[in-house]
Amino acid sequence: MTIQLKPELEALIRQDVLRGPYRSIDEFVERAVSQLHEQETWIAAYRDELHRKIEEGWQAAERGEMSTEQDVQARMEARKKEWLEQRSA
Structure with a gap:
């Protein structure tokens, strides 16, 4: 190619x-x-789950409940790592 x-x-x-x-x-x-x-x-x-989590996040933000960017990135990296480990097993 x-x-x-x-x-x-x-x-x-x-x-x-x-x-x-x-x-x-x-x-x-x-x-x-x-x-x-x-x-x-x-x-x-994880598309559906991501959409659900985004909606939950918007609702939480409207209530004044906010996560830091670092918290969100850490959770997403942990979830991705877990997923990759499951694929490798």
């Missing part, structure tokens, strides 16, 4: 390959696509 990237994206990839653990542009792209696929798969699996 051949793809065309904007010059800016190609430059970013080349920079990451030079300074990162990637042995080649192909390896970088493979890893990026795999991670994006995992993220999209996770979102699809």
